[in-house]
Amino acid sequence: MNPTDNPVPALTLAQAKAQFIHTWGVSGAGWGVSKTLAQMHALLLVSPGALSTEDLMEQLTISRGNASMTVRELLDWGLAYKELRAGERREYFVAEKDMLQVTRCIIRARKRRELDQMKRSLDQLAALPGDAQDPDYRAFHTALTDIQQLAGASDKLLTRLMQAEKSWFWDKFLKLFI
Amino acid sequence: MNPTDNPVPALTLAQAKAQFIHTWGVSGAGWGVSKTLAQMHALLLVSPGALSTEDLMEQLTISRGNASMTVRELLDWGLAYKELRAGERREYFVAEKDMLQVTRCIIRARKRRELDQMKRSLDQLAALPGDAQDPDYRAFHTALTDIQQLAGASDKLLTRLMQAEKSWFWDKFLKLFI
């Protein structure tokens, strides 16, 4: 189909960035951050310098309101930082670029939002007394206990990962599993 | 507020089940399975016997169509099995109750759907040649390389977890991290 030696015509850098932003947005949606949030993070990740709200609006073609709220959320998650410039009113933002740190931020937020809450609910439900002869009660109790065990293990693993230093992380975690 | 010795009035088993189904549904939504799917799985988990489509419809108060599609999806994910009864046309379903197996199923599905796809995209983009002097290119390339590294590590970790036998899992994984 393509008569040259290079079968895939090279993308321009701008196209590659756009594709990356798109891809990151799609997967972001898959792990519990909104698409716009993930895209904004992607844009900041591949930008060499800090960007203003205005820049974000333009480059992602989103409204001012959306840009404002999303950038605030990004700060909340710890995935971006403000960069203030002397003598300028306008705020600039840079991404957290250390991917281990990024992972940690996301784990922390999701653990709090979901796992911790689920554990509370499970603890309450698993404590329900009942008749050990009743198959309904037995099924309920067995399921709950198993899930609690998994939740406890996940909790501890995630807590460890969050505390992990880069060296610990790469040493224990990667070397063990790779 | 409560004058008896028991400050929280005990839930009935049915209420506890309902609450569990609700909670499981909420967290399910958080990790990429639909709420109805997660609820149906929860219901099957706490049911001592197999349930028919009819039972699922009634107990979750969802339509026949929804029940049919969701139960199919549950089979797809490997989170439930058909149980056929001799001389009956009607199909019954039981949950996969081994939580390690459940985790494995979910990891497998999500890895395929998201991580593998993302890796393909990253590999293509990270291969983009460019001018090492250009700060734009440098930022892009650094970000991509870092993410690739993380994606590679995650991939290997998840693959290991999926292959894990119960003994391996509880030995290495839990003992190491707890």
Next chain:
DNA sequence: CACAAGTTTCAATAATTATTGAAACTTGTG
């Protein structure tokens, strides 16, 4: 303290995703 430059809020609306339910289909039996 008026104004310019920017930010935030939030009701209205658009976009997306999940659900219904009736019609079409399948399958096993007399």
Next chain:
DNA sequence: CACAAGTTTCAATAATTATTGAAACTTGTG
């Protein structure tokens, strides 16, 4: 092969979630 018992499909609709954009607000200066 007609029928009963069940399952699946899918267009219409409902529910949910994300986005806009204009108005209100904030903040720093002359």
